[in-house]
Structures are given as structure tokens and as C-alpha cells.
Amino acid sequence: MKENIRDKTAQNGETAQCACPIISSKDFNFYYGTTMGVKNITMNINPCSVTAIIGPSGCGKSTFLRSINRMNDLIPGVWTEGKLVVDGQDIYDKRVNLVNLRQQVGMVFQKPNPFPKSIFDNVAYGPRLQGITQRTALDEVIEQSLKASALWEEVKDNLRKSALALSGGQQQRLCIARALATRPRVLLMDEPCSALDPLATGKIEDLINQLKNDYTIVIVTHNMQQAARVSETTAFFCLGELIEYDLTSKIFENPSNKKTEDYITGRFG
Amino acid sequence: MRPGIRIAIDKIFTVVAGASVVCLCLVLAGVLGPMLWRGGSAVAFKGTVEFRKMQLVLFGRGDEDKIAAESRQAEIARAKIYSTIEKFKGGIDSEALIDKAKQIYRQFGNDLRQTDRTAEEVAELRSVTRQIRDRLESAFASSNAAEVNESLAYVLNFKDDPRFKNTSAAGLIGLAEQYSKDIHGINLAERQRYYQEIRQVEDILTELLGPAPGTATPALMMNRFGATRWDLAQKLLGQLCWYEEWIKQGPGQPMVKRLTPRSQRFAGTEIEGLFIYIQKNLPEMLKPKPTFYWQYFIDDSTPGHYFGGVGPEILGTLLLTILAMLFVVPFGVISAAYLVECASDNLVIRIIRMSINTLAGVPSIVFGLFGLAFFVLFFLPLFGAPSKGCILAASMTLAVLTLPVMIRASEEAIRAVPQTYKEASLALGASRFRTFVKVTLPAALPGILTGVILSLSRVAGETAPVLFTGAVALGPVPKSIFDPTRTLSYGSYDMAVGDKLAAMVPHNQFGMVVTLVLLILCLNTVAIILRSRMFKKLAGH
Ligand SMILES: Nc1ncnc2c1ncn2[C@@H]1O[C@H](COP(=O)(O)OP(=O)(O)O)[C@@H](O)[C@H]1O
Ligand SMILES: [Mg+2]
Numbered sequence: 053m054k055e056n057i058r059d060k061t062a063q064n065g066e067t068a069q070c071a072c073p074i075i076s077s078k079d080f081n082f083y084y085g086t087t088m089g090v091k092n093i094t095m096n097i098n099p100c101s102v103t104a105i106i107g108p109s110g111c112g113k114s115t116f117l118r119s120i121n122r123m124n125d126l127i128p129g130v131w132t133e134g135k136l137v138v139d140g141q142d143i144y145d146k147r148v149n150l151v152n153l154r155q156q157v158g159m160v161f162q163k164p165n166p167f168p169k170s171i172f173d174n175v176a177y178g179p180r181l182q183g184i185t186q187r188t189a190l191d192e193v194i195e196q197s198l199k200a201s202a203l204w205e206e207v208k209d210n211l212r213k214s215a216l217a218l219s220g221g222q223q224q225r226l227c228i229a230r231a232l233a234t235r236p237r238v239l240l241m242d243e244p245c246s247a248l249d250p251l252a253t254g255k256i257e258d259l260i261n262q263l264k265n266d267y268t269i270v271i272v273t274h275n276m277q278q279a280a281r282v283s284e285t286t287a288f289f290c291l292g293e294l295i296e297y298d299l300t301s302k303i304f305e306n307p308s309n310k311k312t313e314d315y316i317t318g319r320f321g
Numbered sequence: 322m323r324p325g326i327r328i329a330i331d332k333i334f335t336v337v338a339g340a341s342v343v344c345l346c347l348v349l350a351g352v353l354g355p356m357l358w359r360g361g362s363a364v365a366f367k368g369t370v371e372f373r374k375m376q377l378v379l380f381g382r383g384d385e386d387k388i389a390a391e392s393r394q395a396e397i398a399r400a401k402i403y404s405t406i407e408k409f410k411g412g413i414d415s416e417a418l419i420d421k422a423k424q425i426y427r428q429f430g431n432d433l434r435q436t437d438r439t440a441e442e443v444a445e446l447r448s449v450t451r452q453i454r455d456r457l458e459s460a461f462a463s464s465n466a467a468e469v470n471e472s473l474a475y476v477l478n479f480k481d482d483p484r485f486k487n488t489s490a491a492g493l494i495g496l497a498e499q500y501s502k503d504i505h506g507i508n509l510a511e512r513q514r515y516y517q518e519i520r521q522v523e524d525i526l527t528e529l530l531g532p533a534p535g536t537a538t539p540a541l542m543m544n545r546f547g548a549t550r551w552d553l554a555q556k557l558l559g560q561l562c563w564y565e566e567w568i569k570q571g572p573g574q575p576m577v578k579r580l581t582p583r584s585q586r587f588a589g590t591e592i593e594g595l596f597i598y599i600q601k602n603l604p605e606m607l608k609p610k611p612t613f614y615w616q617y618f619i620d621d622s623t624p625g626h627y628f629g630g631v632g633p634e635i636l637g638t639l640l641l642t643i644l645a646m647l648f649v650v651p652f653g654v655i656s657a658a659y660l661v662e663c664a665s666d667n668l669v670i671r672i673i674r675m676s677i678n679t680l681a682g683v684p685s686i687v688f689g690l691f692g693l694a695f696f697v698l699f700f701l702p703l704f705g706a707p708s709k710g711c712i713l714a715a716s717m718t719l720a721v722l723t724l725p726v727m728i729r730a731s732e733e734a735i736r737a738v739p740q741t742y743k744e745a746s747l748a749l750g751a752s753r754f755r756t757f758v759k760v761t762l763p764a765a766l767p768g769i770l771t772g773v774i775l776s777l778s779r780v781a782g783e784t785a786p787v788l789f790t791g792a793v794a795l796g797p798v799p800k801s802i803f804d805p806t807r808t809l810s811y812g813s814y815d816m817a818v819g820d821k822l823a824a825m826v827p828h829n830q831f832g833m834v835v836t837l838v839l840l841i842l843c844l845n846t847v848a849i850i851l852r853s854r855m856f857k858k859l860a861g862h
């Protein structure tokens with residue numbers, strides 16, 4: 053199934069839009085009380101792809117990203133307009149199960165935020181929420197997740213060690229492993245490398261390249277080279293609006309919007 | 322600013338800061354030092370043979386034979402005191418002597434009825450003995466030496482009278498003989514005063530050495546042993562050797578105390594030398610020995626804090642404190658969780674917050690009265706429990722007292738948990754409740770423990786809230802939480818207001834206070850160790 057979609061996308065070629073997107077927003081508006089977060093966002097994101105969101109600070113990248121798993125709900129007084137569909141379900145529908153949604157749509161934050169618990173307990177947190185308590189099953193999930201996040205070799209001998217004893221890069225990969233352990237379909241990353249050194253950043257980027265085979269990844273980044281390196285499609289946000297959304301190569305080489313070009317070439321932002 | 326000035330200001334700041342720390346330490350040492358020193362004397366002191374006897378009798382501690390041998394030695398040294406006083410008293414206790422004379426006379430009358438004498442003979446003997454008795458009585462009561470001698474001479478005339486040979490009436494003549502010997506050297510005019518003061522001396526001696534040999538075992542336990550501690554013995558020795566009197570100076574002026582040596586009060590009698598003897602030989606009589614009485618912390622105090630230790634007080638304090646913590650910690654944490662995680666910032670919540678802050682400043686006696694009115698009189702009967710002060714009511718009152726502290730500390734601790742932890746948990750699909758229980762609470766635990774430490778110290782030391790709700794000064798060890806208990810704080814308060822006892826057992830009052838301080842220190846140490854463990858775990862070491 054996944055392969056099919058990928059093939060189709062490849063056949064469609066230039067266009068970033070695809071026939072059966074996993075995330076699809078239509079005229080989506082987000083308000084922090086009276087101030088607007090993002091407006092009129094209409095974009096479709098393909099399954100098993102990496103989409104980068106770029107744009108100047110305060111333009112609503114995080115707002116949009118956090119709308120996808122409704123993390124913005126924590127802020128009092130927020131409300132939305134329009135449609136945001138994930139995996140065929142309107143997530144701002146009243147009946148939507150937040151727990152399921154968030155297990156479907158994992159998130160990695162700007163600053164590595166492992167719990168002050170052991171590595172094992174960190175990764176096991178999600179599976180335990182899903183009711184997996186059997187030791188063997190947990191062990192399996194944890195090994196898989198840590199292998200998927202390329203951390204297994206480094207920590208396999210001391211899973212009982214506190215997660216806070218890891219380095220920043222390792223912590224971030226642990227957070228990715230933790231998110232992967234709930235077996236999500238989508239992984240949201242909000243500037244996952246901005247608190248990391250170049251070496252750790254490189255490792256995370258390699259990881260993203262591996263993960264895109266199985267997961268849909270949406271990544272917010274300030275680093276243009278990073279967006280160019282890891283993503284297939286790129287969305288450029290400015291002042292709460294989606295200015296341009298296209299294949300990454302097109303955005304960086306031949307943007308159709310003037311603002312995009314200015315931003316890419318560093319003339320504003 | 323010029324660098325020179327900046328350096329100077331820096332230096333001054335360092336010096337001032339250092340000085341203030343030194344001041345603080347000095348104040349602490351000044352407060353705690355004497356307290357520890359005096360309280361320490363409850364445990365480490367010079368114990369007398371009376372102490373060891375008491376330990377043997379009340380707690381079954383010590384080597385019976387050794388103590389018996391020791392007290393025999395002590396009794397040998399003491400014997401002289403009792404014989405001297407006995408002799409001296411023989412000459413001055415008029416009432417006892419008169420009673421004795423009357424008794425002998427009555428006995429003689431009874432004896433006469435059983436003999437085979439004629440009625441006239443009996444009548445005559447009776448009238449003669451009555452005369453003898455009357456003269457004796459007048460001799461005993463009089464303070465005029467000439468009169469006394471005349472009366473005694475009259476009585477002694479009958480010494481060789483064959484009618485009295487081998488009869489009970491001979492006792493009367495014996496009395497006269499004894500008395501004329503006893504009053505030798507006594508100023509008869511002072512007899513009344515001697516009589517009172519020798520009674521005083523005897524009382525002090527009972528406190529110092531225990532009941533005199535041959536007297537009945539006193540009913541009160543506290544009178545059964547002499548001074549158990551050498552420092553108390555020294556104090557009593559002072560009272561024994563110095564006669565205290567309060568002299569009026571004139572109208573409207575305070576009275577002044579005057580001390581005169583007691584030997585001077587008994588000048589010219591055989592008692593005069595007794596005081597020097599006691600002073601010299603007191604160590605032989607009491608055999609003081611350095612004693613380390615660690616059982617002070619576990620022993621019951623049998624007759625109201627006079628002997629023994631503070632075991633039940635420690636137990637009661639611990640029980641109250643721990644029970645209060647069991648009530649206040651869940652309550653405080655849940656309230657704080659609500660205030661932080663759920664409550665929006667509306668008027669009601671603001672009023673609740675203000676109430677909590679106000680509650681923190683309410684005097685503790687108010688909580689005591691509240692506890693009496695609510696828990697003791699209302700809440701307990703509601704569940705069929707007897708409406709009297711008890712551990713349960715007291716600990717609940719203490720819990721209410723410290724609730725504001727607990728809530729505020731927990732609130733701060735919960736607020737201090739990084740938002741990112743909560744976000745991470747929520748992003749993994751956890752509910753808010755689960756996030757709180759699994760992530761926020763564990764991360765907030767060290768801060769909550771800080772609240773526990775603050776509450777603990779407050780609760781363990783409070784007196785007023787337990788005053789009406791469950792503390793007693795004396796009483797049995799509680800069997801359930803529906804019994805009242807003794808506590809260290811209330812015990813020391815009670816002793817402080819019960820002046821006689823406090824004066825008799827100063828070590829106990831300070832001992833209780835120091836025990837309380839040490840207990841709080843121990844509890845806090847445990848909590849602090851726990852907290853640092855948690856901190857370490859949270860920090861990932
Ligand atoms: N919690 C909030 N409450 C109100 N306004 C917010 C909040 N978070 C973000 N905003 C506003 O929404 C806009 C978009 O923010 P954000 O999505 O964080 O931008 P960025 O692209 O830098 O991630 C900004 O103007 C910001 O001021
Ligand atoms: Mg952002």
C-alpha cells in the first residue's frame with residue numbers, strides 16, 4: 053500500500069500534492085483567543101515523505117505543526133476554523149479520540165525532553181499507556197524503537213541508566229525512539245536539531261532519512277540546508293499564511309513566489 | 322565605577338556576609354548550646370545509689386546483689402543521722418511524749434483490774450499514778466527548766482517504790498528518766514521552734530536519702546527513693562544546711578530572703594554538728610557514679626516524670642506527627658494539583674488562595690479550639706467514637722494546622738516541573754490525570770518533600786493544637802488512636818507550668834525539649850536524605 057502511494061507520487065513527478073494524502077488541511081485557521089496563529093492553510097502531505105516547514109520566526113510554523121496532534125489544546129482560549137484531516141479523520145471533530153490521535157501522530161520537541169526516568173522507562177512510556185505490560189513484549193518494542201532511532205548500540209547495555217545522563221543528541225534520539233514506540237504513522241518534529249551540535253544534528257538527519265521509509269515526517273526547521281538535505285517537499289510560511297508549498301528542489305532552485313525567493317536567498321527573515 | 326571602588330565594595334560585601342553568617346552561628350550556639358548541655362544531663366549525669374535502687378525496683382535493671390551491698394554501705398554512713406535525730410526528737414516532741422504517758426497510764430489501769438488487789442488499794446494506786454502522769458505531762462509541756470526539774474524529781478521519787486516494780490506503770494518512770502537525759506543541753510524555751518525545724522530537716526532528708534529506715538513504705542512512688550541524681554542531691558544539701566526565711570523590710574517594700582546556717586539554728590544541741598557530718602559524708606551516703614542513662618529515651622516515667630524517661634512522649638509525638646503527615650500529604654498534594662493543573666484564575670479560586678494564605682498565619686491555639694469544637698465534639702461522635710481528646714483528633718487538628726504550608730510547598734513543586742515533561746507525556750497520548758500521576762508527581766516529589774519537612778517540624782513541636790484535642794501530661798501509653806497520648810511538647814509545657822515538679826526534675830524539662838529537637842532533627846534528616854536520593858535519581862546520577 054505504502055509502496056503504491058510512493059510510486060504514484062513519483063509518477064506524478066513535479067507536484068507535491070497527491071491523491072491520497074495522510075494529512076490534509078483545508079482553509080485551516082487557528083486562533084489564540086483573538087490573535088491569529090495561522091490562517092487559510094490548505095495543504096496535503098503525502099504518506100511516507102518528509103515535509104519541511106520553513107519561514108521566519110513567529111510565522112506560525114509551530115502553531116500549524118502542533119495543530120496536527122492538537123497539542124495546542126493545552127493553551128486556554130484557542131479555537132480553530134476549517135478542516136484538518138489526519139488519516140481520513142477530521143481531528144477537530146468533537147468525537148475524535150485525543151489519545152488515539154496522539155498515538156498516531158508522534159511529536160519530537162525543540163529541546164530534548166526525556167522524562168527523568170531510566171532509558172527503558174522513557175521508551176516504555178507510550179507502550180505502557182497502550183496497555184502493554186508484558187515484559188517480553190515491552191522489551192521487543194523498546195529494542196525495535198531504539199534500533200529505529202539508531203540509539204540501540206549506544207545504550208543497549210545500560211537501559212536502566214537515567215535518560216538525563218545521556219548527551220543532548222542521544223537524548224533527542226531517545227525522544228524519537230519514545231515517539232516511535234507508540235507506532236505512530238506521522239512524526240512531527242519542531243526544530244529537533246536547534247539545541248544540538250553539528251555532529252548530533254548530522255546523526256538526526258541520517259535518522260530522518262531512514263525513518264521516511266516507514267513514517268510520514270513533518271519537520272519545522274530554521275536551517276535551510278537541513279530542509280534541502282532531508283525533505284522531499286517544503287512549505288514556506290510567512291505571517292501565518294502558507295506562501296508556497298512544493299517539491300523541495302523547486303522551492304530552493306526555482307521558487308514561484310517572490311517572498312519565498314527573498315527568504316531563501318536571505319534577503320529577509 | 323572605578324575598578325578600585327568595585328573591588329572594595331566586593332570585599333566589604335564579602336566581609337559583611339561572612340560576619341552575618343558568623344553572627345547566626347553564634348546565636349545558634351548561644352541558644353542551642355545551653356539547652357543541649359542541660360538537656361544532656363537527662364541522659365548523662367552522676368547517678369546516686371538511689372538511682373540504681375530505683376532502676377532495679379521500677380525497671381528491673383542492674384545487679385541486685387551489688388546494689389544491695391552498696392545500699393548497705395550507704396545505710397551505715399546514714400545511720401548516725403537517724404540516731405542523732407531520734408535522740409534529739411525524744412526531748413522535744415511533747416505531744417508524742419504526752420501521748421505515751423497517757424497510754425501507759427491507761428494500760429496500767431487495765432492491768433490493775435486483772436490483779437487480785439483490794440478495791441482501796443486499786444483506788445490509791447490509781448490516784449498516785451494519775452498524779453505521776455499529770456506531773457509528767459506538765460514537765461513535757463513546760464519550757465521552764467526549774468518547773469520541769471521539779472516535776473521530774475517528783476516522778477523520780479517513785480523509782481524504787483515496790484508497788485510499781487514490774488508493772489506497766491514503771492514505764493512512766495522510765496519516761497521521766499529518758500526525758501531528763503534527752504533535754505540535757507536543749508534550751509527548753511526554744512523547744513517549739515526546734516520541733517518545727519527538725520521536722521523540716523527530716524522532710525528534706527527524706528527527699529535526699531529516701532524514707533528513714535524503719536518507717537513504712539510511702540504510698541507515693543516519688544517518695545520511695547531519695548535523690549537519684551547528684552546535682553539534685555547537691556541542691557537538697559543546700560536546702561538542708563541553710564535555713565531560709567523571708568524578712569519583712571517595712572510596709573510596701575518587698576520581702577528579702579535571708580539564709581542562716583542551720584547549724585546556727587540548732588546551736589548547742591547535738592544536731593549542730595550533724596550538718597557538717599552530712600556535708601562531708603554525702604558521697605558515702607549516696608555513692609554518686611557517672612551514669613549514662615540511654616534508656617531515658619525508651620523508659621516510661623512511672624510516677625509522673627519524677628523517675629524514668631520519656632519513652633511514651635517520644636512514641637506519642639511520633640504517632641501524632643506521622644499520622645498528621647498521612648492526613649496532610651495526600652490532602653495537600655491533591656489540593657495543590659487542583660490549584661495548579663485544573664483551576665482557572667477566577668474569583669472563587671482567588672478567594673481560596675487568599676484563605677489558604679490567611680490560614681497559614683492563624684495562631685495555633687485557634688486551631689486547637691477548632692479541633693476541640695470540630696473533631697472532638699462533632700466529628701468523632703458522628704462516627705460513634707467517644708467524644709474525648711485522642712490521637713486521631715489531635716493528628717487531624719495538626720494536619721489542618723499545617724495544610725497551608727503543605728499546599729503552598731506542593732503547589733510550588735508542581736509548578737516547577739518543566740512544562741516540557743508534561744508536553745512529552747501528553748504528546749504520547751497520556752491523559753492529563755495519567756500525566757500528573759506518572760510524570761508531574763514524581764518530578765515534584767522532592768519539592769513536596771520540602772513541604773513535608775517544613776510541616777513535620779511544625780507539627781512535632783506544636784503544643785496549643787494538641788492541648789484540647791488529645792494530649793495529656795500523665796497517663797497510660799495509648800492502646801489505639803482513640804486514646805489520648807503524652808507528647809514531648811505538651812510534656813515540657815506542662816512541666817513548665819507545674820512549678821514544683823519542674824524545680825524537682827529540671828533535667829526532665831530540658832531533656833524533653835532536647836529530645837524534641839533531636840527527634841525533629843532525625844525526622845528531617847530522614848526526609849532530607851530521601852529528598853537528595855530523589856533529586857539524584859531525577860538528575861540522572
Ligand atoms: N501561547 C500563545 N498564545 C498567544 N499567541 C501565541 C502563542 N504561541 C504563539 N503565539 C503567536 O502565534 C504566532 C505564531 O507562533 P509560532 O507558531 O510559535 O511561530 P514559529 O513559526 O516561530 O514557530 C506568533 O505571532 C506568536 O506570537
Ligand atoms: Mg516555533
